[in-house]
Amino acid sequence: MHVRIDDGDPTPPYEQLRRQLLALVHAGGLPAGARLPPIRQLAADLGVAAGTVARAYRELEDAGWLVSRRGGGTRVAEGAVAPQVPPAVLTLAEELVQRARELGADAAAVRAAIDRALARPEP
Amino acid sequence: MHVRIDDGDPTPPYEQLRRQLLALVHAGGLPAGARLPPIRQLAADLGVAAGTVARAYRELEDAGWLVSRRGGGTRVAEGAVAPQVPPAVLTLAEELVQRARELGADAAAVRAAIDRALARPEP
DNA sequence: CTTCTTGTATCGTTGATCTGACACAAATAT
């Protein structure tokens, strides 16, 4: 589980966690049926209260991405499917990331480049 | 000024504003020397309190991106330079965005594709 | 100089969130 809470980020911890988990599901890092850590364990690992993790799990369950059962843990919902992205765009994205890494650019630089390109209005 | 506050986002409004303004500076939408709206005016436009905009301005000034003077308004600092991004990456990003738009993909789809590519560990 | 604009600072109130702790319910493991 590559998730962590940034204490310097004013975004509430439960929201940081919710977004990271959702990104993991979208990226396929957590396939359908995969089990997530128990609330108490993840809370201890992240250094937050159990209620904080519980809220992130609950909101993702309300949105249909997770399924929770008492005693059975929390798992990625079977119907959880990544959002529709044209395969050609995905391929270009992978090429861009690979090239960026060859040039020594990190994730932040890649996102900055994308943000700049998106800021230019289409002609 | 293409900025807006999302009431459904738990991120504090002052932080949403700070990030959007910083993104504008990075993207060149606000060149060095450009004047930002007065605090009260922007607050009224966004539907937030003046103190909220003031905090976003102040944090960006502390970080060196803006310069504020009483009576003179708030402007983009002369030394404000976009973060270092290899030109080749910027070019690839523009090509990707252009292609994505031709395919009907929106900004969210582009970011999702980038996130997925970034999630794949380098070989 | 006088007036207007603009940023800065403070106050009290309200609402949201985090925390630590505890009890309860349901599924699993032995």
Place this chain on the structure above:
DNA sequence: ATATTTGTGTCAGATCAACGATACAAGAAG
């Protein structure tokens, strides 16, 4: 059947941010 695991719910206290309002300070404009 019993014990353990795990999710759910509640509570009081603490912290933080937003709000509306007000006052003040410094530069600009007339």
